[in-house]
Amino acid sequence: MTYTEQYLNEAGEILKQFDSAAVERMVDLLVTVREQGGRLFILGVGGGAGHASHAVCDFRKIGGIEAYTPSDNVSELTARINDDGWETAYANWLRGSHINMRDLVLVFSVGGGDAQRNISANLVRALQCAKEAGARVCGVVGRDGGFTAQVADACVLIRVANPQTVTPHTEAFQALVWHLLVSHPRLKAAEMKWESVKK
Numbered sequence: 001m002t003y004t005e006q007y008l009n010e011a012g013e014i015l016k017q018f019d020s021a022a023v024e025r026m027v028d029l030l031v032t033v034r035e036q037g038g039r040l041f042i043l044g045v046g047g048g049a050g051h052a053s054h055a056v057c058d059f060r061k062i063g064g065i066e067a068y069t070p071s072d073n074v075s076e077l078t079a080r081i082n083d084d085g086w087e088t089a090y091a092n093w094l095r096g097s098h099i100n101m102r103d104l105v106l107v108f109s110v111g112g113g114d115a116q117r118n119i120s121a122n123l124v125r126a127l128q129c130a131k132e133a134g135a136r137v138c139g140v141v142g143r144d145g146g147f148t149a150q151v152a153d154a155c156v157l158i159r160v161a162n163p164q165t166v167t168p169h170t171e172a173f174q175a176l177v178w179h180l181l182v183s184h185p186r187l188k189a190a191e192m193k194w195e196s197v198k199k
Contacts, residue, residue: 010162014169017159023177025154026138027184029104033065033136034187038102040067041135043090043126047171048108055106055178062182064189068097090126094133101134108174110167112139112146120146127151140177142170 001009033040040059042052052069059067070077070093080089094105105127107113113123124147130137131151139148139155143166149155158173160166181187 006162007165007168010160010165010169011172013161014159014173019156022154022156023180026106026156026177026181027186029136029138029154030059030063030065030181031186033102033104034063034189036102038066038100038104039097040065040104040106041094041097041099041130042067042069042106042108043123044069044071044108045120045123047167048110048174051108051171051174051178054175055108055182058178058182062190062192063187065187087121088125090122091129094126094129099130099133099135103130103133103135105130105135105137107137107139107141107148107152108171108178109139109146109148110142110170112141112143112148112150114146123148140170140174142166 030040042055044052049071053072056067056069056072059065070090076093077089080092084092107123109120109123111119113120113127115124127137127147137152139145139152140158141148141155142158142160145155145157149157156177158170160169
């Protein structure tokens, strides 16, 4: 079996174990956020930060939800890191955004954060801030889901069997989940370009 065949077989196995009920719970929460005039804050680090930026666009343009990510404003983010430290940068950004009980935080992370081992501590602190404010939390994570899975109101755990491909599969399926969400009939508020163009 080639590596490509192995990788695609692994992706197929992940799909077989996919938690569609968790996605539907996310849809419920996102619909409520939109109806109540709340905001969606999307957090990620590394590849998750790139995903966050793309997903903000889709939730705003297709889903009609007011959405933001701290990684889109490099000046503010780096000022907070420089002045206050990386660990509190996202939490303080959420505080500066006046996060409240109408809002929702969505996390894209491979490990989900780990308070004990000080891994992705900025995500842990941000989620603690979100819960203190009464905001809802969702996540799309890999491995055991970490802190995100522990505190989330809805969380999709990408079940990757091969420890050598946890990161690529988790990040690939994060994109699948947010595109599923914005195209969901209950969330889609605007037609996507190519779906609106006649052949």
